[in-house]
Amino acid sequence: MQDFLNKTDESAFELSGELTIYNAEALKKSLAPVFDLADARLSVDCTGIKEIDGAGLQVLLVCRNHSMANGGELLLTNVPEVMQQLFDVVGAE
Amino acid sequence: MDMQDALQTYVDESRELLEEMENALLALESSADTNTAENLNSVFRAAHTIKGSAGLFGLEDVVRFTHELETGLDDLREGTVTLTGDIISVLLHCNDHLRTLIDEVADGMQHASAAAEQRSEVLLEKLRQVHPGFQDLVGAGEHTPEPCSSAGTGSSASTDNPLDAYLRSHFDSDTEAQLPPVTSVGQRVTRDNWHISLRFGEDTFRDGMDPLSFVRYLSGLGQIVGVCLVEKRLPTPDNFDPESCYFGFELCFRTDASRDQIESVFEFVREGSDIHILAPDQPLESFHELLETLQEPDDYLLDLWVRCQSLSVEQAGSLQKGAILEVGTTPPATDREASEEAPGAMADSTKGEAVVKAEGKSIRVDAARLDELVNLIGELVTSGAGVSLLARESGDNAIAESMGNLTELIEEVRDAALQLRMVQIGNTFNRYRRVVRDLSGELGKNIQLEISGAETELDKTVVEKIGDPLMHLIRNAIDHGIESSAERVAKGKREGGVLKLNAFHDSGSIVIEVSDDGRGLNSEKIRKKSLEKQLISEDQVLSDEELFQLIFEPGFSTADAVTDLSGRGVGMDVVRRNVVDIGGRINISSVLDQGTTIRITLPLTLAIIDGFLVSVGNDFFVMPLESVLECVELNLNKSENGRDQNYMNLRGEVLPFLRLREVFQVPGQPESRENIVVVRSGAKKAGLVVDQLHGEFQTVIKPLGPIFMNLEGLSGSTIMGNGNVALIIDLANLIRRFANKEPAEAS
Amino acid sequence: MTKTVMVVDDSASLRQVVVMALKSAGYETIEAENGKKALEVLKAKRANLIISDVNMPVMDGLTFLKEVKKLPDYKFTPVIMLTTESSENRKSEGKASGAKAWVVKPFQPQQMLDAVKKLLLM
Numbered sequence: 001m002q003d004f005l006n007k008t009d010e011s012a013f014e015l016s017g018e019l020t021i022y023n024a025e026a027l028k029k030s031l032a033p034v035f036d037l038a039d040a041r042l043s044v045d046c047t048g049i050k051e052i053d054g055a056g057l058q059v060l061l062v063c064r065n066h067s068m069a070n071g072g073e074l075l076l077t078n079v080p081e082v083m084q085q086l087f088d089v090v091g092a093e
Numbered sequence: 094m095d096m097q098d099a100l101q102t103y104v105d106e107s108r109e110l111l112e113e114m115e116n117a118l119l120a121l122e123s124s125a126d127t128n129t130a131e132n133l134n135s136v137f138r139a140a141h142t143i144k145g146s147a148g149l150f151g152l153e154d155v156v157r158f159t160h161e162l163e164t165g166l167d168d169l170r171e172g173t174v175t176l177t178g179d180i181i182s183v184l185l186h187c188n189d190h191l192r193t194l195i196d197e198v199a200d201g202m203q204h205a206s207a208a209a210e211q212r213s214e215v216l217l218e219k220l221r222q223v224h225p226g227f228q229d230l231v232g233a234g235e236h237t238p239e240p241c242s243s244a245g246t247g248s249s250a251s252t253d254n255p256l257d258a259y260l261r262s263h264f265d266s267d268t269e270a271q272l273p274p275v276t277s278v279g280q281r282v283t284r285d286n287w288h289i290s291l292r293f294g295e296d297t298f299r300d301g302m303d304p305l306s307f308v309r310y311l312s313g314l315g316q317i318v319g320v321c322l323v324e325k326r327l328p329t330p331d332n333f334d335p336e337s338c339y340f341g342f343e344l345c346f347r348t349d350a351s352r353d354q355i356e357s358v359f360e361f362v363r364e365g366s367d368i369h370i371l372a373p374d375q376p377l378e379s380f381h382e383l384l385e386t387l388q389e390p391d392d393y394l395l396d397l398w399v400r401c402q403s404l405s406v407e408q409a410g411s412l413q414k415g416a417i418l419e420v421g422t423t424p425p426a427t428d429r430e431a432s433e434e435a436p437g438a439m440a441d442s443t444k445g446e447a448v449v450k451a452e453g454k455s456i457r458v459d460a461a462r463l464d465e466l467v468n469l470i471g472e473l474v475t476s477g478a479g480v481s482l483l484a485r486e487s488g489d490n491a492i493a494e495s496m497g498n499l500t501e502l503i504e505e506v507r508d509a510a511l512q513l514r515m516v517q518i519g520n521t522f523n524r525y526r527r528v529v530r531d532l533s534g535e536l537g538k539n540i541q542l543e544i545s546g547a548e549t550e551l552d553k554t555v556v557e558k559i560g561d562p563l564m565h566l567i568r569n570a571i572d573h574g575i576e577s578s579a580e581r582v583a584k585g586k587r588e589g590g591v592l593k594l595n596a597f598h599d600s601g602s603i604v605i606e607v608s609d610d611g612r613g614l615n616s617e618k619i620r621k622k623s624l625e626k627q628l629i630s631e632d633q634v635l636s637d638e639e640l641f642q643l644i645f646e647p648g649f650s651t652a653d654a655v656t657d658l659s660g661r662g663v664g665m666d667v668v669r670r671n672v673v674d675i676g677g678r679i680n681i682s683s684v685l686d687q688g689t690t691i692r693i694t695l696p697l698t699l700a701i702i703d704g705f706l707v708s709v710g711n712d713f714f715v716m717p718l719e720s721v722l723e724c725v726e727l728n729l730n731k732s733e734n735g736r737d738q739n740y741m742n743l744r745g746e747v748l749p750f751l752r753l754r755e756v757f758q759v760p761g762q763p764e765s766r767e768n769i770v771v772v773r774s775g776a777k778k779a780g781l782v783v784d785q786l787h788g789e790f791q792t793v794i795k796p797l798g799p800i801f802m803n804l805e806g807l808s809g810s811t812i813m814g815n816g817n818v819a820l821i822i823d824l825a826n827l828i829r830r831f832a833n834k835e836p837a838e839a840s
Numbered sequence: 841m842t843k844t845v846m847v848v849d850d851s852a853s854l855r856q857v858v859v860m861a862l863k864s865a866g867y868e869t870i871e872a873e874n875g876k877k878a879l880e881v882l883k884a885k886r887a888n889l890i891i892s893d894v895n896m897p898v899m900d901g902l903t904f905l906k907e908v909k910k911l912p913d914y915k916f917t918p919v920i921m922l923t924t925e926s927s928e929n930r931k932s933e934g935k936a937s938g939a940k941a942w943v944v945k946p947f948q949p950q951q952m953l954d955a956v957k958k959l960l961l962m
Contacts, residue, residue, distance in 0.1 A: 021298045021916045024335035035330045053961050054303040054340065062333050065324060086961075089305050089312070090322045090342065095860055103853035138850075141895055141924060141945075146854040148946015156946050163924065300940045301918035306961040313957075361941040361958060 005030045011040055016048025019056025027059050034063055038070035047078040057086050100150060104199045107143050111195070114139035115188050122181050129176070136184065137166040143191065154205035155194050158213045162187055165220055173830075179223035187216050285373050286318055287346040287355065288403040290383060292326070294365030297338035302362055304340040311358050315348025319401035325389050343394070345403040352527065371403075372527045380404065380412055382520065460553060463514050470507050477503045478813065514554070518596045518605070519547030521556055525567050529592060532571045539578055539589040540571055546596035551603045555695055558675045559605065562668040566607045566691055567592065569665075574611035574689055584686060586610070599694070602719075608690035614683040616640045623649065641681040645669040673774075673825060676717060694719075704811075706787035706819060707770060709753045710761040713819035714783070715792060715811060720772045720824050724786055727767040741780065743771065750780030756806060756827070757820075774824045781822075792819070805830060843960050844868040846887035848878040848904065849922065850896045858891065861949035862956065875904025882908065889960055890914075891943075891952070893922045905939055918959040922947075 004027050006014040013034060019027055034042060060076070067074040079087070117135035120128070144159035162184075168174045190212055194205055205213070289311075293304040311317065323341030327333075348355070352372060359368050369386065371379050380398070384391050395409040404412070477500055484496040522544045533540035575581075575590035582588055587610075595606040616637045623629045623643045635643075643649055647666040672679045677695035704715035727741070727750075741748050750769055753759070769780040792811040808823035845867045847855050852873070859869045870885050872878035876899040878892070890908065894901035901921055908914045920941045943955050 021303075021336065022913075024298070028330075028333065028335040054305040054338070055298045055335065057305070058327070058339060059335050061322070061324070062327050062330060062339075065327050066330050069329075086305055089309050090320065090340070096857075099853055099856040099860065102856055103851075106851060106853050138895055138897075142851045142854075145849075145893070145922070145924070145945035146851050146857070149854060149857040149949060151948070160924075298916060301916050302940065302959060303961045307958055309961065310954075310958045358958060361955075364940070 003030050005033065007033065008045070011037075011042050012045070013042065014045045014048060016050070018050050019052040019059070021053060021055035024055045024059060027056065031059065031063055034074070035066060037072065038067050039072045040067075041073045041075070042067070043075040043077055045077050046080060046083060049080055049083055052083050052086060054086075057083075057090070100198070103146050103150060104195055106146070107195045107198075108192070110139040110142055111188055111192050114191075115185070118181055118185050118188060121176065122178065130170075133166070133170045133176070137163065137170050140166055140191075143195075150198075151203060152198060153203075154210060154213065155191075155198065158187075158191070158194065158217070161217050162220075177223065180220070183216065183219045183223055187220070190216055285347070286403065287348065287373055288371040288380070288383075288398070289342075289344050289346055289355070290367075290369040290371075290387065291344070291359070292323070292341040292367035292387075293338045293362060294367075295337045295339075296365055297340070297362060298336055300362075300365075304338060304342075304362075307359055307362060308342060308344070311344075311346065311355070314350045314354060314358065315346055318345040318347050319403070320344040321397040321401045323389065323397065325393060343397040343401050343403070345398075345401045351531075374527065374530070375523070377408055377412065379523070380408075384412065458513075460514075463510075463553075467510050467514070470503075470510050473503055474507060511552070514552050515550040516553050516556055517547060518549050518551060518556060518603075519544070521560055521563070522547055522594050522596070524560070525564070525594065528564065528567060529571060532568060533590075536572065537577065538571065538575060540575055541589055541591050543591060543593045544595075545593070549596040549598060549603060551596075551695065555603075555675055558671065559693070559695065562671045562693070563594075563605070563607065565665075565668050567594075570607060570609040570611065570689070574609040574613075576612050580612075586686075602694050602696060605693045605695065606690055607693075608688060610688040613685040613687055613689050614641055614644070614681070615685055619643055638680075638682070641683055644681070645679065676719075678719060704790045704792050704821070705770070706790040706813075707753075707768075707781075707783040708785045708787060709757070709783050710759045712757065712759050713787075713813065713817055714753060714757075714822050715790060715819045716770070716772060716781075716822045716824055718789060720774060722771040722773055722778070724768055724770050727769040727780075727782055741769070743780075748778060748780050750782055751827070752782040754782070754784075772824055772828075774828045777828050779828050790819075792821075842866065842868050843888040844870060844886060845956060845960075846870045846872065846878065846882070846885075846890045846892075848872045848875065848890065848892040848896070848901070850874055850893065854893075857949060858952055861953055865953050865956075867956070875899030875901060875907070878904055879907055882911065882914065886913070887917065889918050889920070889956060891920045891922065891956075902939070920952075920955055920959070 004015055004017045004019065004023070006016070008014055017023070034044070064074045064076075114136050117132040117139075121132045121136075140159045140163045144156055144163055147155040147159065165174075166184075169176050169180070190209070193209055193212070197205055197209060291304070291308075297304055308317075308320070321343045323343060326339045326341045328339060346355070352370060355370055356363075356368075359366065362368075369383055371383065384394060387394055391412075395404070395412060398404040399406055399409045481496050481500055484493045487493070526542055529540060529542040570592055575592065576584070576586075578588045581590065591610050593606070593608045595608070597604055619640050620629070620635070623640070623646075624631065626646075626649060628643055628646050628649060629635065645665050645668070649666070669679050672693055672695070675695065677693055680692045680694070681689065682692070683689040705718045705721045707714050707716070725743070739749055739751070741750060748771065752763075754761075754763060763782075764784045767782050767784060768786050769782050770786070771778060771780050790813075792813075806823055806827040807820050808826075809821040811819050811821060813819050845862050847858050847862075847869060848871070849855050849858075850873050855871050855873075859871060862869050870881055870887060872881050874896045875892070878890075879899075892901045892904055896904075899907075905919055905921070908917070908919070918941060919939060920943055921939045922945050923942055924945045941955065941959060943952060
C-alpha cells in the first residue's frame with residue numbers, strides 16, 4: 001500500500017504524493033496515526049503534495065474536523081499553490 | 094488554416110458515408126439481401142455521422158435535413174415503421190440530395206443554396222407521405238436542433254466566404270469570450286446576488302466527477318461573492334467512506350448570466366444531487382422555503398448564508414423567527430437579538446430548542462426512499478389481495494372478517510404513503526416570476542403575473558414533469574398571446590396585460606390553468622392553416638373548441654406561422670405529448686381579442702390511476718378512465734361488411750375499432766355479445782372490442798417486469814381484489830400502432 | 841499540470857474539430873475511431889477525461905464505457921457520451937450503464953469545451 005504520511009516528530013507529519021480519488025481509500029488508511037491523535041496539536045507539512053482533487057481534500061477536511069471536535073488542532077503548513085487554489089474554491093481556510 | 098483541413102476531411106468522409114448509404118439502400122431494395130437490420134443501421138449511421146459533424150462546422154442546412162432523416166430512420170430501425178419500396182426510393186433521393194449539399198459545402202457555402210433548400214423541403218415532404226409515423230416525428234419546428242449561433246454571417250467577412258468567417262469566429266477568438274460579462278462589483282446591495290445551495294450526491298466521485306470542478310467552472314460565469322462549505326455534512330472518520338462525496342456548499346453569486354446558464358453548470362450532476370438556485374429578485378420568503386427544504390438546522394444555515402454574504406444579518410434575523418417579514422418591519426427587539434446571535438449561531442446548543450422545533454415540523458426524506466416505500470406498499474397490496482382471496486375461500490368467517498379490516502388498513506397506508514410525496518405547486522409557480530419579468534421586459538410588454546392556488550398539492554413526480562410544458566405555455570402567452578401595449582390601447586384594452594397561473598383540485602385530478610388576456614385564438618385562421626397542412630379536410634365541420642385543439646397537432650405550427658397567425662404555436666405538440674405522457678390532458682378555451690386559457694388536467698399521482706376495467710376471455714385489462722368516452726354494444730347485424738370489418742357506424746361517424754382479443758392474442762372464441770369501448774387518445778378516437786365491461790376501478794400501477802417491458806400496447810400491470818392480474822393498456826401506443834397498420838394485417 | 845482528453849468517434853472530421861478546440865484550450869489529446877481501438881490506446885497512454893460517441897462500428901460507446909470502467913486506472917475518470925436527440929432511449933440505457941455526462945450532437949466546439957471544463961479540475 002502506498003504511504004502518504006511520514007512522521008517527522010512527536011506532533012509533526014509530512015504529507016506527500018497524489019491525493020486523488022484513486023488513492024482516497026489508501027490516504028484515509030495512512031492518515032490513521034493522525035486520526036488517533038485527535039486531541040493533540042498537530043502540524044502537517046504539505047510540501048510534497050503533487051496533486052490533489054476534491055476527494056483528497058475531503059479526506060483532509062474530515063481529518064481536520066475530527067481534530068477540532070476532539071479538542072485538538074490540525075495545522076497544514078507549506079500548502080502548495082495547487083492545494084491553496086482548491087481551498088479558495090470551497091471557501092475553507 | 095487547420096480548420097480547412099478538417100472541413101476537407103468532413104467532405105471526404107461524408108462522400109464515403111453517402112456511398113455506403115447508397116449501397117445499403119440498394120441492398121435493402123433487392124430482396125436477395127436478407128441482412129435488413131444491418132443495412133438499415135448503415136443508412137442510419139451515415140445520416141447520424143454526417144449530422145453530428147455538420148453541427149461542428151455550423152452547416153445548419155445539412156444538420157436540419159439529416160436530423161429529420163435520422164429521426165425517420167430511427168423509426169425504421171426500431172421496427173415501429175415497416176420499410177417499403179416507396180420509402181427506399183425516397184431515401185435514395187435523399188441520399189443524392191445530401192451529396193449535393195456536401196458538394197455545396199465543398200464549394201465553401203455555409204448555407205445551402207435556395208434551390209437545394211427547396212429540394213430538402215420537397216424530399217422531406219415526400220418522406221412524410223410514404224412513411225407513416227414519420228409525420229408524428231418530424232415537421233414541427235421544435236425537433237430541429239437549435240440553429241447554430243448567428244456567428245459567421247457577420248459582414249466583416251467581405252473577403253472570405255461565409256464558411257471561413259464562421260470557422261474563424263469559432264476558433265480564432267478567445268475561448269472565454271462567449272461568457273457573459275461580469276457585473277461590476279460594489280455598488281449594489283446584497284440581494285442583487287444569486288444564492289446557490291449545493292448538495293452533491295454521494296456517488297459524485299464514483300461517477301468520475303469532482304464537485305470542486307463545477308464550483309470552479311461557475312466562477313467563470315460571474316463572481317463568487319462568498320462560499321461556505323457545509324461542514325456539518327462531513328462525517329466522522331468511522332462513518333467516512335473516502336470514495337463517497339459529502340461536499341455541500343452555500344454560495345452567493347453575482348452574475349449577469351441567466352438561470353438556465355447557471356443551471357447548465359450543474360447539468361451533469363443534477364441527478365443525484367440537490368441543487369437550489371435563488372434568483373436575486375426572489376423574495377426573502379424563498380429563503381424560508383429553502384430552510385425547510387434543506388436538511389441542516391435553520392440556525393446553522395442562516396449563519397452560513399450570512400457568512401457567504403447572501404443575507405444581511407437583519408435578513409437572517411427575520412427568517413430566524415420563522416416569520417416571513419420584510420426587512421424593516423421586524424420588531425426592534427427581535428432584530429437586535431438576531432444580529433447578536435446569528436453570526437455565532439454555530440453554538441447550536443444554546444438554541445437547541447428552536448432548532449428542534451423547526452426540525453420537528455418537517456423531515457427531509459430522499460425521494461428515492463419514498464418511491465421505494467410506495468413500491469413496497471404496492472407489493473403489500475398485491476400480497477394482501479392474495480391472502481384475502483384465500484381467506485374468503487377458506488370459508489372461515491372470522492378470518493375473512495379480520496382480513497377485511499386488514500385490507501382497509503392497507504389501503505389507508507397506501508393513501509398515506511402517496512400523500513407523503515405531495516408537494517405544493519407554489520414553488521413551481523414562483524419560478525416563473527422571473528421568466529415573466531425578463532421576457533416581458535425584453536419584448537417591451539407590460540405584463541403582470543397573478544398566481545392563485547399556490548397551496549394546491551400534487552405528486553412530486555408530476556410536479557417535476559410539468560415544469561417544462563408550463564414554461565413553454567407561459568413563454569408562448571407572453572410572446573404571442575399578449576399584445577404590445579400600443580396594440581392593446583388601440584383595441585381599447587387595459588395597457589398592461591395579465592398572465593394568470595391557477596391551480597385547483599377537481600374530482601381526483603389537479604387542474605392547472607395558464608390564462609392570458611391577450612389577443613386570443615383566431616379559429617378561422619387555424620382552420621385555414623389546418624387545411625393547408627392537411628390536418629383536416631374541406632368538408633369537416635369542427636367547433637371552435639375542436640379547431641383550437643388542432644394547434645397541438647404535430648406539424649401544425651412552424652415558426653413563421655406563429656406570429657402572424659393565432660399567436661400560439663411553436664412546439665405545442667410537444668407540450669401536449671409531455672402532458673399526455675404523465676396521464677394528463679390539455680384543453681384550450683379562447684375568445685378572440687379577450688384572451689386564452691389553457692387548462693391542463695393531471696392525475697394527482699402517477700402511481701394510481703382511475704381505470705376502467707374490461708375483460709376478454711379470462712384476461713383483464715384496465716384503461717385510463719379519462720380516455721373512455723362511452724361504451725356501446727357491438728352490433729354486427731347492422732354492419733355492412735360482416736365479420737372482418739374494422740369500422741363501425743357510431744351515430745353517423747365512422748369509428749375504427751380494434752379487437753383486444755386479436756391484439757393480445759387471447760385464446761378462445763368471442764362471446765356472442767361483445768362490447769365496444771370508445772376511447773380517445775389525443776385527437777384520435779377508436780373503439781376497443783372486449784367481451785365484458787366491469788366498470789370503474791382505482792388501481793396502483795406496477796411497472797411491468799423486464800420480460801414484458803417490450804410488449805407494445807401495455808404500460809403496466811395491477812393486481813385486482815381477487816388476486817388476478819390486470820394489464821394496463823397504453824392507449825396512445827395502441828392507437829398509434831393501429832393507425833400505422835393496414836386493416837388487412839391488423840391481426 | 842496539463843490534462844489529456846481522449847476523443848473516440850468514428851468520424852475523423854469530428855475528432856479533428858474537437859481535438860483542435862481542445863488543443864486551443866490547452867489540453868493534450870489522444871484519439872481513437874472506435875471503442876476497441878480506444879481500449880488499446882489506453883493501455884499505452886493515460887487520459888484524464890474521455891469523450892466517446894455512442895454509435896460506432898466494431899465496439900459501440902456503451903460497451904466501451906463498461907469496459908473502460910473496469911480498468912482500475914479509469915474507474916473514476918469522467919466520460920462524456922455523445923448522443924443525438926433521436927436516441928433518447930439509448931440515453932436511458934447509457935445511464936443504466938453508468939454514463940453521467942452527455943453532450944447532444946450536433947454541438948459546437950465551445951459547448952464541448954464547456955463540458956470538458958465542468959468536469960476537469962484545474
